[in-house]
Amino acid sequence: MSAVALRRHPERDEAADLVDVISRWLRGRGHEVVDDVAGAELVVSVGGDGTMLRAVDEAARHGVPVLGVNVGQLGYLTEVDPAQWQVALERWEAGGAAVVERMLLAVRVECAAGLAIAPDGDDAPEPLPDGSYLALNEVVLEKTPTGRMVRIGVVLDGEPFTTYAADGMIVGTPTGSTAYALSARGPIVDPTHRALVLAPVAPHSLFDRALVLTPTTQVRLEVEGDRPATVSIDGRSAGQIDVGDAIVATAAGQPARLVTFGDRNFHGILKAKFGLSDR
Template sequence: MAKRTIKSIGLVVKRNQPEALAIAQKLAQHIRSKRIVALAEPEIAARIEAVAVSREELAERADFVVVLGGDGTLLGVARLTAARATPILGVNLGGLGFLTQVAVEEAQQAIDRVLKGDYEVDHRITLEVIVQRATNDLRRMDRFIAVNDVALNRGPLGRMLELEVRANDQPFCTYRADGLIISTPTGSTAYALSAGGPIVFPTLGVVVLAPICPHTLSNRPIVLPDSTELEVRVNVSDHDATLTVDGQESSMVGAEDLIRIKRGAHGVSLVRSEHGYFEVWRNKLRWG
């Protein structure tokens, strides 16, 4: 990849994890030795001698971001940096993580590769989610960006949902199920996998629809082109559903609220591990 001018590196550290903090201290020292500014959130910055900024400001200022934590930590950062196409390097601290693929002992070397321009980036699609409320008041529209998935789950009463789905303005399917997951290829190894969805090669341009415990056995997971624009309505009027984005943001959805889902305008740029996808899958999923 062409060398990118890097003047500042953001370090995002999983909170309440001493190991992550110790690694961040070493990486911050290494970054400073390269005459590059290290940025971190205030509670971390004071302990690793970095410049203190909010996470939002870090996403705006950093030319490159290193995440020390799990996939959840990386997802939160990825949604903030997508519009700027900031390269993100995920360092795995020992969890299952499919996004944080670089081992701790490889982190410093990986940073040096990025500084030299000797690296490749995976461009992962996102989903843009718009919830248009039944009042039709445009001021009551909620917007989200999903890197992994959008999930609709049954509400507090635990009753089955009836979800009417249209694809490219055509009737597609009415799901009677505990819920529905709309996933990117990146999210195919997350919640959708637990619902019986397929594992999808991360850079393919597709979306996965995976029903959760469907009432009808023919309602199987399906893969659609990422050019497909989806509309989802909750048909049952006496209880709400919960819409969750990447397992981190949520909103209640009622009858006749309209959920629009399409490919996001901006993708996420992940620094590619030196280990190939097949090796990662084989190791993470213990395929032998």
Template structure:
């Protein structure tokens, strides 16, 4: 008997309906279905099924990390870059999984630590408020709160000063996240099988406006300089606000996200399909 976690998009009726159908299908075959709430994952789960789009996949992975539970993504969204099958193929995919006919693709994640400057908060607050830890599959984003002002961020690599960015924000993405917000901001596409980090400025108000591809063993420190506060976004979810003196430290995480697949995924062909690049020549 297998224990299967279910995460579905709460605003999609089709995903909710498929979740109920999946629960019945599993119970008929003497498996255990578990709806995953906000408390996170049970380490005894054999599989997590995500019913939604890429956003639902990110929520599912956030719930289970650092547990090495594989995730099967079912696409109910428009892009579905991280998902493996469509709703009609779900039960066939599960039959293959239970038969052992599947592969697991490991994706690098980001380890993120936020340290609040003690001078900016009430000293009565506990150390748990001063320091926060997050894990991201796609990206970390530091983004301005006010439309009329840029933020200023001192960037350091391995504790060495690099540059003070003046921009609408900064994106630090994993290879998986290089096709998400970073791509929209002009960043490069990086193969998801690589281990690397990509630093991309958002609308920089400075001469240097290029992305940087960093080694996975580098540590990136982002310290808020004098100026307006900013929001911290982890995989598209707003976590907290940072102000002058607050430091965000990011590095490659030792824990990977594990995505279920049923064939060798050709990254370049998937990219062509998802971005509508079917012609051999751009513009056709």
């Protein structure tokens, strides 16, 4: 018997219905359905990539693997479609699942006088005990919703690199290279790599290229000029920071652990999601 935690999209009826079905099936097989991820051996995420990101953030803190069931639109991160959940869990029961590790970002927010920002809303990311945050896709420092472009100073491993006047800056992972960083003309990186992707958003500069950096690079983004900026982590607002404040990102010490069955590959997913033909 195993303990399994279920996480679902909060607003989709089909996700709620499917979670009820999966819960009954698990209990009927002798498994325990638990709320506390810390006591689970598996987390099943039922929703889209947003639901998966939140499940991974919670599960990675305890080293628990996550299986994603796609009830969303794109489903880049989720492993199986709704019709396949039972086959997937039967294979997991029989030991036929593999667990792949994906690099996470560790993100720290540095505000004046050492004060942490106050997260926005109930869906704000949860800090770790040391005050840092985890991100599977990216952290973004960008202009406020009503503001104009911001000035962001980039410091790499303690050395000033340059200052961008832009709508924002993204520090992403290889997994996140097909998320927000892709829309900012960043490179597509195989998610099994370990690297940092630094991509400006709509920069007012001749130098507008994304950078691929080693995972141990410490990337510091400082708010300069006279306008504040907002911070979002995996699509969740973490609040606003002021001029002189900064975020610092590098590879996290712990990985995300995702359940896979070895019958999908990154190139095939790219072809399917972007409608690419063989010729």
